[in-house]
Amino acid sequence: MTVVAEWSAVTKRYGAVTALDRVSLPLMAGEATALVGHNGAGKTTLIKLLLGLIRPDEGSVRVGGTDPAGLSAVQVRRTIGFLPESVAFHGAMTGRELMAFYARLKGAPIRRNAELLERVGIAHAAHRRLATYSKGMRQRLGIAQALIGEPRLLLFDEPTSGLDPASRRDVYEMVDRLRRSGATVLISTHALDEVQQRVDRAAIMHGGRLLAAGTLSELRHGVTAEVRIRLQVRTCSTAAVLARLPPQARCTERSSTELTLLVAPQAKMATLRAIAQAGEVEDLDVTAPGLQELYNHLVGPAQEEGEAP
Numbered sequence: 001m002t003v004v005a006e007w008s009a010v011t012k013r014y015g016a017v018t019a020l021d022r023v024s025l026p027l028m029a030g031e032a033t034a035l036v037g038h039n040g041a042g043k044t045t046l047i048k049l050l051l052g053l054i055r056p057d058e059g060s061v062r063v064g065g066t067d068p069a070g071l072s073a074v075q076v077r078r079t080i081g082f083l084p085e086s087v088a089f090h091g092a093m094t095g096r097e098l099m100a101f102y103a104r105l106k107g108a109p110i111r112r113n114a115e116l117l118e119r120v121g122i123a124h125a126a127h128r129r130l131a132t133y134s135k136g137m138r139q140r141l142g143i144a145q146a147l148i149g150e151p152r153l154l155l156f157d158e159p160t161s162g163l164d165p166a167s168r169r170d171v172y173e174m175v176d177r178l179r180r181s182g183a184t185v186l187i188s189t190h191a192l193d194e195v196q197q198r199v200d201r202a203a204i205m206h207g208g209r210l211l212a213a214g215t216l217s218e219l220r221h222g223v224t225a226e227v228r229i230r231l232q233v234r235t236c237s238t239a240a241v242l243a244r245l246p247p248q249a250r251c252t253e254r255s256s257t258e259l260t261l262l263v264a265p266q267a268k269m270a271t272l273r274a275i276a277q278a279g280e281v282e283d284l285d286v287t288a289p290g291l292q293e294l295y296n297h298l299v300g301p302a303q304e305e306g307e308a309p
């Protein structure tokens, strides 16, 4: 598989702050990768490096085999579509004017803009001033702007922040379409649960370090994150069921008829046997750890390490 862009052993410091600490990560052609991590993890710094807006202190960055901050910076940037974290457009411009402005900046033909506005579902508002756009419409316009020039590499920084569930779903559907068309997509996000169904890979960042990267199943193999078991039990029998469970099963939610347990993978079978013997259980489902559980598992020890003197 072809590497479209890559950070190799990249360290970036801002004064005393190490924003990135020896991060290595490739982006593969035609794949969507989620860059996940909380505030200050280093996600935006990674994106700025790919855009050639900043240079690494150590290590190297390549886009299509070229240094994005080198002599060919302008050409490299034209191959990238970028949706910034906070989309701030001038309210007096219309959607159509804004698209024309960005097309000129990118040296792309203006005649394709109407089709892009159509693709993101705001063609009907192309003539309206941006001050009248909702947050969701501005985000769609931001995506249309990123698609100018048909870039094969798209960088979306927090594309769903502040959007309602329907608009978030629309954004991910657009990402799916881009991926199906062969584009490479990087999505930086805090929204782990919603992104996990939409990407091929995830890279988990914390405090400037890359804690893990891979497909969801590779990440699951690499760590022993807890399995979630949901039980439906006969009314008022939760206490009786809990009393039969092995100590490794942690109860995280409880009502008169339902229990949610988190169990380490090695204690899963013992817990399921105890549940079967408890006799009060009417139904159960077992869920493999998702991105949120993997993240909690990885970041928990990292945080403790970071706090150590």
Ligand SMILES: Nc1ncnc2c1ncn2[C@@H]1O[C@H](COP(=O)(O)OP(=O)(O)OP(=O)(O)O)[C@@H](O)[C@H]1O
Pocket: 014, 017, 018, 019, 037, 038, 039, 040, 041, 042, 043, 044, 045, 046, 085
């Ligand atoms: N220009 C700068 N000057 C000083 N420190 C900076 C600068 N840019 C980023 N940092 C610091 O580098 C670290 C990484 O920041 P970055 O913006 O990459 O994180 P992030 O994961 O994108 O966070 P968020 O989700 O809040 O956007 C943070 O500690 C941040 O304060």
